[in-house]
Amino acid sequence: xxxxxxxxxxxxxxxxxxxxxxxxxxxxxxxxxxxxxxxxxxxxxxxxxxxxxxxxxxxxxxxxxxxxxxxxxxxxxxxxxxxxxxxxxxxxxxxxxxxxxxxxxxxxxxxxxxxxxxxxxxxxxxxxxxxxxxxxxxxxxxxxxxxxxxxxxxxxxxxxxxxxxxxxxxxxxxxxxxxxxxxxxxxxxxxxxxxxxxxxxxxxxxxxxxxxxxxxxxxxxxxxxxxxxxxxxxxxxxxxxxxxxxxxxxxxxxxxxxxxxxxxxxxxxxxxxxxxxxxxxxxxxxxxxxxxxxxxxxxxxxxxxxxxxxxxxxxxxxxxxxxxxxxxxxxxxxxxxxxxxxxxxxxxxxxxxxxxxxxxxxxxxxxxxxxxxxxxxxxxxxxxxxxxxxxxxxxxxxxxxxxxxxxxxxxxxxxxxxxxxxxxxxxxxxxxxxxxxxxxxxxxxxxxxxxxxxxxxxxxxxxxxxxxxxxxxxxxxxxxxxxxxxxxxxxxxxxxxxxxxxxxxxxxxxxxxxxxxxxxxxxxxxxxxxxxxxxxxxxxxxxxxxxxxxxxxxxxxxxxxxxxxxxxxxxxxxxxxxxxxxxxxxxxxxxxxxxxxxxxxxxxxxxxxxxxxxxxxxxxxxxxxxxxxxxxxxxxxxxxxxxxxxxxxxxxxxxxxxxxxxxxxxxxxxxxxxxxxxxxxxxxxxxxxxxxxxxxxxxxxxxxxxxxxxxxxxxxxxxxxxxxxxxxxxxxxxxxxxxxxxxxxxxxxxxxxxxxxxxxxxxxxxxxxxxxxxxxxxxxxxxxxxxxxxxxxxxxxxxxxxxxxxxx
Amino acid sequence: xxxxxxxxxxxxxxxxxxxxxxxxxxxxxxxxxxxxxxxxxxxxxxxxxxxxxxxxxxxxxxxxxxxxxxxxxxxxxxxxxxxxxxxxxxxxxxxxxxxxxxxxxxxxxxxxxx
Numbered sequence: 004x005x006x007x008x009x010x011x012x013x014x015x016x017x018x019x020x021x022x023x024x025x026x027x028x029x030x031x032x033x034x035x036x037x038x039x040x041x042x043x044x045x046x047x048x049x050x051x052x053x054x055x056x057x058x059x060x061x062x063x064x065x066x067x068x069x070x071x072x073x074x075x076x077x078x079x080x081x082x083x084x085x086x087x088x089x090x091x092x093x094x095x096x097x098x099x100x101x102x103x104x105x106x107x108x109x110x111x112x113x114x115x116x117x118x119x120x121x122x123x124x125x126x127x128x129x130x131x132x133x134x135x136x137x138x139x140x141x142x143x144x145x146x147x148x149x150x151x152x153x154x155x156x157x158x159x160x161x162x163x164x165x166x167x168x169x170x171x172x173x174x175x176x177x178x179x180x181x182x183x184x185x186x187x188x189x190x191x192x193x194x195x196x197x198x199x200x201x202x203x204x205x206x207x208x209x210x211x212x213x214x215x216x217x218x219x220x221x222x223x224x225x226x227x228x229x230x231x232x233x234x235x236x237x238x239x240x241x242x243x244x245x246x247x248x249x250x251x252x253x254x255x256x257x258x259x260x261x262x263x264x265x266x267x268x269x270x271x272x273x274x275x276x277x278x279x280x281x282x283x284x285x286x287x288x289x290x291x292x293x294x295x296x297x298x299x300x301x302x303x304x305x306x307x308x309x310x311x312x313x314x315x316x317x318x319x320x321x322x323x324x325x326x327x328x329x330x331x332x333x334x335x336x337x338x339x340x341x342x343x344x345x346x347x348x349x350x351x352x353x354x355x356x357x358x359x360x361x362x363x364x365x366x367x368x369x370x371x372x373x374x375x376x377x378x379x380x381x382x383x384x385x386x387x388x389x390x391x392x393x394x395x396x397x398x399x400x401x402x403x404x405x406x407x408x409x410x411x412x413x414x415x416x417x418x419x420x421x422x423x424x425x426x427x428x429x430x431x432x433x434x435x436x437x438x439x440x441x442x443x444x445x446x447x448x449x450x451x452x453x454x455x456x457x458x459x460x461x462x463x464x465x466x467x468x469x470x471x472x473x474x475x476x477x478x479x480x481x482x483x484x485x486x487x488x489x490x491x492x493x494x495x496x497x498x499x500x501x502x503x504x505x506x507x508x509x510x511x512x513x514x515x516x517x518x519x520x521x522x523x524x525x526x527x528x529x530x531x532x533x534x535x536x537x538x539x540x541x542x543x544x545x546x547x548x549x550x551x552x553x554x555x556x557x558x559x560x561x562x563x564x565x566x567x568x569x570x571x572x573x574x575x576x577x578x579x580x581x582x583x584x585x586x587x588x589x590x591x592x593x594x595x596x597x598x599x600x601x602x603x604x605x606x607x608x609x610x611x612x613x614x615x616x617x618x619x620x621x622x623x624x625x626x627x628x629x630x631x632x633x634x635x636x637x638x639x640x641x642x643x644x645x646x647x648x649x650x651x652x653x654x655x656x657x658x659x660x661x662x663x664x665x666x667x668x669x670x671x672x673x674x675x676x677x678x679x680x681x682x683x684x685x686x687x688x689x690x691x692x693x694x695x696x697x698x699x700x701x702x703x704x705x706x707x708x709x710x711x712x713x714x715x716x717x718x719x720x721x722x723x724x725x726x727x728x729x730x731x732x733x734x735x736x737x738x739x740x741x742x743x744x745x746x747x748x749x750x751x752x753x754x755x756x757x758x759x760x761x762x763x764x765x766x767x768x769x770x771x772x773x774x775x776x777x778x779x780x781x782x783x784x785x786x787x788x789x790x791x792x793x794x795x796x797x798x799x800x801x802x803x804x805x806x807x808x809x810x811x
Numbered sequence: 812x813x814x815x816x817x818x819x820x821x822x823x824x825x826x827x828x829x830x831x832x833x834x835x836x837x838x839x840x841x842x843x844x845x846x847x848x849x850x851x852x853x854x855x856x857x858x859x860x861x862x863x864x865x866x867x868x869x870x871x872x873x874x875x876x877x878x879x880x881x882x883x884x885x886x887x888x889x890x891x892x893x894x895x896x897x898x899x900x901x902x903x904x905x906x907x908x909x910x911x912x913x914x915x916x917x918x919x920x921x922x923x924x925x
Contacts, residue, residue, distance in 0.1 A: 063862045071898060453896045524830075524848060526885070527871045527878035550830035554869035554880040557831075562880065566866040614834075804827070808834040811821050 008035045009107040011307070012096050014086045014251065016040025018049055019280025019296035020112030021068055022430045026304030028076055034307075036078045037104055039096070041085040044136060045069055048428060050293050052139050053325045056167030062136055067429070089255040091273055108275050108307060111252055111263060115245035115281040115291065120155065124217030130239045133164045138240075145238040146171035153177075153226055153236035155214055157184040159322060161242035162201065166326045168240070169205045176207040176234060178214060178226060188322045188333040192349060193356055193372045200329050200354070209234060245291050247282045262289040267314025269303040279303055285317060292320055297430040301422055319386040323378065328715060332378040335368030335385040336360050343367075348400065359399065364391050377401075379467045383419060416470045425471065426457035426464045436468060440475045448472065449490055488747070489528035491520045496746045500536050509544075511537065511551050527553070532747035535634070538670050539742055542784035549801070555632030558805060559791040560617050563610065567597070568617050570609045571631035572624055573667065576641045576659030576679070577605030583626065590623050602631070604638030604676065618806050621792040628792050630667065634748070636675045639663040640688065644681030644698070651681035653698025658727065659687075665731070666738060668788040669781070672745035672754075675738070690717050693751040694734055703730045707737055707763070708755030716752040719760045722768050735778035736767045742781070817917045824911050827852060832868035832877075837917060842904070843868035844913070845888055847875055852906045853888040854915045860884070860891075860899035867901065 011027075011034035013020045024036060040046070046068045054060040073080045085099045089109060096104045117132020119125050129149075131141045142164070145152070150173060154165040157179030168175045177184075183194040184201075198208060213229040217239060225235040247262035258264045258272035262284030269277045269285075279299040281291055290296070295318035305312035321334035337360065339345050344361040355373030359366060359381070365388050369381040377399050384395065421434035439445050439454045448468050452458045458465045487493040492515075494502070499518065508514045511533045515525050525533065530551040538545045555561050560568040572587065587607055591599055597611030606629050612620050621628070630637060639662050642648065644655030659679040666675075678689035679696045689695025691711035695718045697704045702725040709718030721737070724730050740763065745754045755763065767774050795802050819837045827833055827846040834857055835842045843857040843866070855877070859865045865881040872878075876894070877886045885894040891901035905916045 061863070066862075069862070069898075456896070522873060522876075524873040526873055526876075527883055530871055530873065550828075550872065553871070558869065562866075562869060564863065564865055564881065801828075804831060804833060808836060809822060809826070810836045811819050811838075 008033050010035045010037070010105055012036075012104060012106040012109045013038045013112060014089075014096065014109065015112035015114055015280070015282075016042065016046050016080070016082065017112060017114045017280065018046070018067070018293065018430075019114065019300055020110055021046045022297055023110060023112070023279055023300035023304050024078070025068075025430065026301055027308055030304055030308035030310055032304070032308035034108070036076070037096075037106075038073070038078055038080045039084050039086050039098065040080070040082045042135060042137075043083045045073070045080075045082070047136070049135070050325070050428065052133070052136070053163040053167060055136075055139050056142060056164065057170055057326075062139075086251055087254065088251070089257075089273065089276060091255070091276075094275075106275070109277070110303070111257075111271070111276065111278040111282060112280045113248040113251055113282045115247045115289075117241055118244040118246045119241050120214060120243055122214055122216055124219065124223065125241070127217055127219055128222040129219075129237060130217060130223050130241065133160050133240055133242050134245070142168060142238075142240065143171065146173050149237035150174055151176075151236050152238040152240065153209075153234055154240045154242055155226075156242035156244070157181070157208070157210070158187065158242065158244070159185060159324060161240070162197075162206075163325055164240045164242050165206050166201065166204065166329075168238075173238070174207070175205075176209050176236070177201075178209045178212050178228075178234065180211070180213055182211050184208075185322075185324075185331070185333075188337065188370075189331065189372075190337050190339070190358065190370055193331065193333070193337075193358070193370045196354065196356055196372050197324075197329065197331055201326075204328065245281060247284070247289050249282060252278070252282070260284050260287075267302070267316065268306045269299055269315065277303055277307075285315065288317060290318060290320065292322065293427045294318055294321065294424055297424045297427065298422075300430070301424075301432070319382070321378070321382045321385075323375065330371070330373055330375040332371040332375045332381075333369065334378075334382045335366075336362075337368050337370050346396070346400065357400070359391075361391055365389070366391055366395075376466070379464065383416075383423075383467075386423075387418060416467065416474045419471075425467050426455075428464075429456040431455045431457040433471060436471050437475055440472060446472065446476060447490070488532055489526055491515070491522045491525050491529050492518065494518060496532075496536075499533065500540065503536060503540055509537070509541070510546075511548055525551075531556075535670055535672065535747050539784075542787050549805075556634070558614075558617065559621075559628055559630075559632065559795065560612070561632045565611075567611045567613055569631065570612050570617065570620050570624070571602065571606055571629035572609075572626035573629040573663070574606045574638075575663045576639055576656050576661075578641075578656055578660060579607075586624060586626075590620055593623070594620050602638075605640055606631070606638060615806055615808055618796060618802055622796055627667070627790050633668075633670075634673050634675075635669055635671050636663065636666045636677065638676060640676070640678040640692070642680050642682075642684075642686035644679075648681055650684060651698075652700050653679075653681045653703065655679040655681035655687065655696075655698060658696070658698075658730070662731070662734060665785070666734075666781075668790065669738075669742075669785055671738070671742055673748050673750045675751070677734075691715065692718065694737060696730065696734075701725060703727075705730070705733055705737075708751045708760070710750055710752035712750070714752065719755060721760070721764065732774060732778050733767060735781045736774040737763070739777040739781035739784075740766055742784075819915050819917060821854075821913050821915055824850070824852065824908060824913060827913070830872040832870060832872070834866075834868045835915075837915060840917060842915065844906075844915075845872055845877060847872060847888065852908055852913050854904040854906050855886070855888065855891060856902035856904075858902075860886070860893055860901045861897075 016038050048065045048067050051065040087099050088097045117134045131138045152168050152173045152175045154161045155178045157177050165175045165177045184198050214226050215229050216227040217223050218225045223239050225233050227233050249259045249263055252263045253259050263278040263282050265278050265283045269279050271278050280296045298318050299315055302315040324331040347358040349356045358370045360368040366384045419433050423433050425433050435455050439451050514533050534548050534551040549557050560570050594616045596609045600608040602608050639659040641655045641659035645651035676692045677694045678687040678692040680687045680689050681698045691709040695706040704723050705721045706718035707721045710716045821835045829846050832843045832845050835844050841857040843855050845853045857866050857868050859879050861882040869880040870877045875888050877888050884897045886901050891903040893899040907914050
């Protein structure tokens, strides 16, 4: 008679528990599995909540296992159900809604809760922790209604919460008990650099302040500190720490200290009941970070699947702050004592800091600020208690000769244990990656991403994945891992452009055929790119391929998530007329536009136009398209300038409108923004534009490579010119050089860093002939462009096919 | 109770541009119709299987695959199957082309889907 499968019950549907289940499934553990979760969602990646708050990811994006996953693996899932007790005698799991589920083995993975300071007023409305989706929602909601916020706690979570709220437009003060931020991970130097950087990004700080009361009636209105001072705040986030969630264990009679006490195999004091994650206490330590969860889960999964494994011995904790533009890393010991040997490098100009601590020549800790490229490597060195050598020193301090480092890097992954977690977000081990390479013959990071999920979330582990690839593939790595522009080809951008020119290729189809594309008609990445390169190379003859355009460019309007479109008419230099405004208002009313919004680039967004109305809206507006969707010139932002402003030295409105008219409609590698200021007060914010122009008394200053987007970058000073003619020629040459050398979708901020500012200056400014030729080439290309809406309105067939819907 | 499939004429082949999708409302169902570069016609419900939904008709077509315009999921037009690493299924309906006339077969139950 076949034995019935043992019943495994997981209490807690979070990362630690579900990670363990995933490992058990991979190891072939034969269990009937039931999972209880008290939140109503499927399992999500809690460490990515900062990204949800920041707005760069949605909750759907951070779901790790959707409901289908539970079904596919025959796991019974009870969401919105809280387990109240484990009945050891009858081996039953009891829940708040009256279920009694039998178990043979049970895992408690109940995680932790925000620690709420026990001060008067902490239960008022408007006070939240930062732990789960509900907290995240509360913060998003608060940002819509209130302006001032306080975040209590200057640790990892507190800072992420604060930056998130600043991004949402709130005035945020971080209140911290001590004088140093992240004092449990950073030394004083790194901490003060971090505070300076965050201050630059708009976060305020109240350091050395102990909160004694939250003021207000129903709703919080402010904080009172022990020194008697006060801070007004309409919203308060408590991020002072976490409290292991041990209630269930306690109620069931399991030994609990700060967390649920477990041995090296994650066994609690109750037989057949285990515990992993933030709710546990192992050898006196409770962990609040992700890597230990996976390491614990791995040991437990093996143990439960009958696979031999050494016990869990604790984790080396490494920290990275998930705030874009603030790179901080720390691992192991960071506070120096007399017994440490300290290697450190601080660069106040580049704002970087690196410190490595040695004890008896063994690497025991590291702190990085500003440049964290060595973080994965250092984490490993600390974890393995590696002895410092000349080679490692050269490698991590960046002092080795060029070319010497590459081969050595492979060596450190060799020493990495198979079970070591490479991708902390998705719990992917070194072995899983090695297997993907050896068994499936994968040779690129993208293939490994598709197969194992490694690098799919935050991408921080990409360097290590590359090193593993290099290590496993050895000599074949170079060839195999050569990165094409997408998975359809192994050719890079420069090779494709060279082949198009050399072989006289004319269409994307021809390019893909002749250059032996793996997917004959390409994909959504390479088709638009190749279409762009063809247009750049043959501006007069290339016939633009609508079917290779991303939806927005094909429709000349921006698609919204509900399938309606946004129409943006041009307003040269941000200037319009009462007549145009009236027409925009009339058309908006007639076609029931949902929202009329002033864009960041000084224009009007007409949001929510129905697809079939889009051509009519354009026809009746009878204005040029503002190209709000395009990889081309978006806007030229201007200040009032000398026409009206008492400080204005140059006619910025006139110059801006002229430049916008000149360069509009031309395809570029990515979207392109400009600004013109009439004086150095810089009211049009030229420091964050692809080309920023500042007028002064004797002429113009040109800045390039600025960006205010995902990766903000302040523009570099490029040159100064005296006349308007010179200014236009320089703009033309820079734009054309970018058009000719930029990778598709590469913004100038990345392009300037890749090519080097000096190189671009040499090309454009170093040689008058060069500059004039570049300017002539862009003028030739500009002569070919026409307004897409005029064209579309004249071409009934295309218009019908693209916009009209059939009723049958 | 009638449960038979319903055949709908949705137009002629020329109504559909190569590799550019078009929306057709067939009763209660909103379809996205695609003509691949070899001239074959496919019909998919104009609703992405991505949890956030959205239309499909404006995606980029490559061979028999469609790239979801909002989420870039890769979907097989023949089966509706979402390609790894994503998972899901778009609803596809059988299409016949006779004498240049395009017909889609909709199951009777589909009228209640929206």
